[in-house]
Amino acid sequence: MQTSYQVVICGAGPTGLMLAAQLLRFGIDFLIVDKKAAPTTESRAVVVQAKSMEIYDQLNLSNEILSDAVKTDGLCFWRNGKKISQASFENFGSDITPFDFLLIYEQSKNESLLYSYLQKNNQEVAWNTEFISYEKMQEGFVVTVKNNDTESQIKAQYLVACDGGNSLLRQQSGMEFRGGTYEHVFYVADTHIQADICDSKLNFFVAKDTFNLFFPMMGKKRFRAIGILPKEYYHKEEITYQDVSSQVDKDAGMDLGFYDTQWYSTYKLHHKKVKGFNVGNLFFCGDAAHVHSPAGGQGMNTGLQDAYNLAWKLALVINQKAKKKLLATYHEERNPVAENLLKTTDRLFSLMSQNGWFNTLMRMYIAPNVAPTLLKIKALRRRFFLLASQIEINYIGLTLAKGKCGKLKAGMRFPYFTLLIDGKNISIFHIIRDSCETTFLLFYYNIKRPETNHNSIKEIEIENNEINKEVLQKVGFTNSFVCLIRPDNYIAYISESFDRSDFQEYIDKFFF
Ligand SMILES: Cc1cc2nc3c(=O)[nH]c(=O)nc-3n(C[C@H](O)[C@H](O)[C@H](O)COP(=O)(O)OP(=O)(O)OC[C@H]3O[C@@H](n4cnc5c(N)ncnc54)[C@H](O)[C@@H]3O)c2cc1C
The missing domain is CATH 3.50.50.60 (FAD/NAD(P)-binding domain)
Incomplete structure (x- = not known):
């Protein structure tokens, strides 16, 4: 062994x-x-x-x-047993990622x-x-x-x-x-729900002291229910499934009718x-x-x-x-x-989760009325998606990031776009995937081949044609560039032109 x-x-x-x-x-x-x-x-x-x-x-x-x-296509707000508003999650931006949806x-x-x-x-x-x-x-x-x-x-x-x-x-x-640890008692249940709630959307039941959120899952009328229980449960020794299902009905203001529940648990949440x-x-x-x-x-x-x-x-x-x-x-x-x-x-x-007049007002009245309107605005819908999807996370300004070019900076996630290559539309992510046997990829466009002669770097020229030019401009590149991509698809090094000694200095700092 x-x-x-x-x-x-x-x-x-x-x-x-x-x-x-x-x-x-x-x-x-x-x-x-x-x-x-x-x-x-x-x-x-x-x-x-x-x-x-x-x-x-x-x-x-x-x-x-x-x-x-399951692709969730929106969000429904409920208060006191009534649906009060709904928002669409569609068209977050198919130009941002091939996966511009919320997936369960x-x-x-x-x-x-x-x-x-x-x-x-x-x-x-x-x-x-x-x-x-x-x-x-x-x-x-x-x-x-x-x-x-x-x-x-x-x-x-x-x-x-x-x-x-x-x-x-x-x-x-x-x-x-x-x-620390939150004082609230949190519950979770994978369950079926008899009531007629939106079956392809997140269902958010707002209430004065609690909230309940149901995610649609694979299977008819099947949902993941999560939420917090009111104060009287904070120090209760044993909380039964019956306690939870009747409390959720009470807070939602309707008989949700949980049935065929596969998993149920209550616990305290930490933030550490x-x-x-x-x-x-x-x-x-x-x-x-x-x-x-x-x-x-x-x-x-x-x-x-x-x-x-x-x-x-x-x-x-x-x-x-x-x-x-x-x-x-x-x-x-x-x-x-x-x-x-x-x-x-x-x-x-x-x-x-918190009480207080401000949070209660926000949760019960402002969010359900304002969120659907805000999500109709394309720019805000994109911002929300960029934040929630983790696509916006970046390492700009940190040790491994060097250079910028147009709107793109080293440390950013390499953007998604499709290129026209030999007459075919190809996702840049698939070009990267198909070359991932090499550690780093060096894309170059509209400049002479860099010839780095490094065995961990594969050089790929982006075909210079009118369609690619437009695509690259839209993403934020300048009219010529070199861009070194890390194995986790973040931009390591980027520049409008290839300066051999600057590039070599970058490589020598960390790599052999
Ligand atoms: C109800 C609930 C809902 C959640 N919803 C979401 C959500 O929608 N989206 C989201 O991103 N996150 C969500 N999370 C959080 C998510 O579950 C965790 O962040 C995730 O499980 C972390 O994965 P992990 O592999 O780091 O740890 P874990 O999933 O905890 O895995 C740790 C593993 O280590 C093993 N292990 C522990 N100790 C030892 C040992 N001594 N020797 C050998 N093996 C050991 C365990 O058996 C386990 O398999 C949710 C969590 C809960 C509880």
């Missing part, structure tokens, strides 16, 4: 599985362990944001998701999909294998795991904690996990974040690094993005294609994202 790996991943939730799928791209020798027996069967997170879909698309998994997911695809499905992707690529997960402890050695770690009451030791060069909000690895590392995303060669990803309210459906997606950000950096350093200091950019890039996420989800959750 193999006892030494380049990377050991603790936890095969969505974050750990995504990290594993990404490490496979780079041929890294890793072990992924989880104490559970198989991918979760609990739906848990339900929203897959567009930015996550772009990652899945790069793994060639987006079609599988689309065939088994449960965490259980994400986990199964990623697990079967690993299996198809001859990679197993060590299920029923619990992380127990680790010891820091001069080079890497010795990790103790337990399987069927038998403990064993494994050597790892790098260790990644993807073991969720209660991360044992994080606790053993002594890393601070700062933040690690002080640092790593301690030496031990990294924290996903809920092990940050937990927050599910307002906005960001948690699982942020974990997927953490994994996407870390994987290529680890791989390049392990494969001796990058200097070790590249790994410090994981904290530099992901820490502000988590910080911002905690702030925005906290604000949103307060608005949705």
